[in-house]
Amino acid sequence: MEKISYAFTDGFTIAKRNVIKIKRVPEILVAVLITPLMFVLLFGYVFGSSIDIPGGSYREFLVGGIFAMTLMFGAHFTGAGLANDMQKGIIDRFRSLPMSRSAVVFGKTASDMIYNVLSLIIMVLAGLIVGWRIHNGIGSALLGFGLLLLFAYAISWIMAYVGLLVPSPEVVNNASFMVIFPLTFIANTFVPAGNLATPLRVFAEWNPVSAVTQAARELFGNIPLGTPEPTVWPLQNPVLYTLVWVVLIIAIFAPLAVRRYTRAAAKT
Amino acid sequence: MKLSTESLTRSAGTDIIEAHGLVKKYGDVIALNGLDLTVPEGTILGLLGPNGAGKTTAVNILTTLLEPDSGTAIVAGADVAASPGEVRKRIGLSGQYAAVDEHLTGFENLDMIGRLYHLGKKRSMARARELLERFDLADAGDRPAKTYSGGMRRRLDLAGALVAEPPVLFLDEPTAGLDPRSRTELWAMIRDLVKRGSTLLLTTQYMEEADQLADDIVVIDHGREIAHGTADELKTMVGGERIEVSLHSEASMEDAQRVLARFSMDGLYVEGRSVTAPISGGAQTLTEALRALDFEGVKLRDVGLRRPTLDDVFLSLTGHMAEQGSKETSGSEQSETMEEAR
Structure with a gap:
């Protein structure tokens, strides 16, 4: 019982530390806010003006995909932060303390949600500027935002594990680009998956990034009129499929990350 | 090679750190090769050796950060393998790299550590202020630690190890890379700790540091003890x-x-x-x-x-100087300090 309450209080202490850091390092905050803003404006105006889709606005279609992609990239803050703590010996200090063994990773992933919430707010505002609108009511749009954040939270657990595994924060950045770029491009984020070559199409159809994007579009009411109904189960049930992935990722990577933390030693 | 009649009588008190036959291998590299250590309550043991001798590995095992391949260790009455949680409650660690969070203020750093020792809000905050005062950081206490000098960071890191007033302290190269004045200041603070009853294991590659601070010195090289005794006893070994x-x-x-x-x-x-x-x-x-x-x-x-310095001791025991290849300290800085002490 004591153990569980320590997991919460210690996790809270760690989260508080990270929140102080968000306030003290404006550079990170600028990156967190400017990158999403640029993504929405650039993609929205450049692609959005040159691509036409029948029955709807490409910009409106695009915004859901940009939300998903940007939030996934946001997860690298978790990995880079942990790799940095490891390099500086701060993880060693934590590990020598009689604190909960899961608190550092739980506190970190939880507090990094703040980045994602902030960048989502910026993207929503930017989206409204480029002409994106919510058509299904605010309630279902909020569900969409919640699902996107939940998915990003799951991805941050993967990055937490990677951050504790690699020798330096730079490696986290490279690794996240190598994995997240293909994942977000071989999906329905920027183009409807149906137009892709067969192997890519199959990948895209089962890619959880497609599902979360599809779910967001449906919940925002951004599916263009006349779009053919999806033929595969993941895209027919995108909310459920996304939730399955969220549970799966956390169930696998949370224990892995905690285990890695308890074994980690500073690289010298 | 044991010549410590004096240290034997002293260890008649309770040994608060007791390690036997510690072995740790990283692939083909043997970091520790059967190391024994005993530290009587209220004394300072200096673990002396060049870079890569296995000092940090020994500290990591005794502070539960690393599991040994074989060997046993009891720290403050708790077994590091069987009850690492108990060990962690009773130790303080100050590492080689001044593990302070540079974006947090000195106060926030210490308060955070207090919370993580589960001292509670009130005690953590009081303890943080008290330690800032004691380590001469009161004025800088509300500034982010990244504005601190190297010496200030080390003092903050040392203060972090003391937050819960643990009976046993591990200081891994506490003064590596510091200028001579900061080093002397830190030495005074470390001596003061032992006066207050702490037991201390200190690793160092500075001969002079072991000479100045340690009651008992274990010289290690390639993961095993090559000599053991007081500074005077070790000096006698290489001639008067x-x-x-x-x-x-x-x-x-x-x-x-x-x-x-x-x-x-x-x-x-x-x-x-x-x-x-x-x-x-x-x-x-x-x-x-x-x-x-x-x-x-x-x-x-x-x-x-x-009189022979511990440098002479080291040279005659290992056939090479202790300081070789150290990145943290330039040779000239080392010899300056040695000069001052003479």
């Missing part, structure tokens, strides 16, 4: 004190050698215009020798009574 004179001119070399031979315990060592003679009797013998030299009309350029 000696007179060293250097002359103004070659002309009086013969006179000087003839005079010094009368005081020498074991021959003379001549190099250029300097003569070294191992002696006993310290300053008294030196005075007599100087009188005799003066009587013979020998003009001296420099004269000194030299």
Whole structure:
């Protein structure tokens, strides 16, 4: 019982530390806010003006995909932060303390949600500027935002594990680009998956990034009129499929990350 | 090679750290090769060795950060393998890299550590203020630690190890890379800790640091003990004190050698215009020798009574200097400090 309450209080202490850091390092905050803003404006105006889709606005279609992609990239803050703590010996200090063994990773992933919430707010505002609108009511749009954040939270657990595994924060950045770029491009984020070559199409159809994007579009009411109904189960049930992935990722990577933390030693 | 009659009688008290046969391998590299350590309550053990000797590995095992491949260790009554959680409650660790969060203020750093020791909000905050005061950081306490000098960071890191007033402290190279003045300041603070009853294991590659602080010194190289004793005992191993004179001119070399031979315990060592003679009797013998030299009309350029430093000890035990290849300290800084102490 004591153990569980320590997991919460210690996790809270760690989260508080990270929140102080968000306030003290404006550079990170600028990156967190400017990158999403640029993504929405650039993609929205450049692609959005040159691509036409029948029955709807490409910009409106695009915004859901940009939300998903940007939030996934946001997860690298978790990995880079942990790799940095490891390099500086701060993880060693934590590990020598009689604190909960899961608190550092739980506190970190939880507090990094703040980045994602902030960048989502910026993207929503930017989206409204480029002409994106919510058509299904605010309630279902909020569900969409919640699902996107939940998915990003799951991805941050993967990055937490990677951050504790690699020798330096730079490696986290490279690794996240190598994995997240293909994942977000071989999906329905920027183009409807149906137009892709067969192997890519199959990948895209089962890619959880497609599902979360599809779910967001449906919940925002951004599916263009006349779009053919999806033929595969993941895209027919995108909310459920996304939730399955969220549970799966956390169930696998949370224990892995905690285990890695308890074994980690500073690289010298 | 144990020659510590003195340390044996001292360890009649309770041993608060007891490690036997610690072995740790990383692939083919043997970091620790059967190390034994005992530290009696209220004393400082200096673990002395060059880079890569296994000092940090030993500390990591004793502080539960690393599991040994074999061997046992009891720290403050708890077994590091069986009950690491208990060990963590009773130790404080200050590492090599000044593990402070540079974006947090000094106060926030210490308060966070207090919370993580589960001292509670009120005690954590009070303890943080108290330690900032004691380590001369009160004025800087509300500034982010990234504005601190190297010495201030080290003091903050050391303060972090003391937050829960643990009975056992591990300091892994606490002064590596510090300038001589900050180092002297930190030494005074470390001595003060032991006066207050802490037991301390300190690793260092500075001979002088072990000499200054440690009651008992274990010299390790390649993961195993190569000597054990007090600083004085280790120095005795490489010979006692000696007179060293250097002359103004070659002309009086013969006179000087003839005079010094009368005081020498074991021959003379001549190099250029300097003569070294191992002696006993310290300053008294030196005075007599100087009188005799003066009587013979020998003009001296420099004269000194030299005692072996731990550098000499290390050199004679391992065949190489302790400081080789260290990135943290330049050779000149090291010799400056050694000079000051003489």
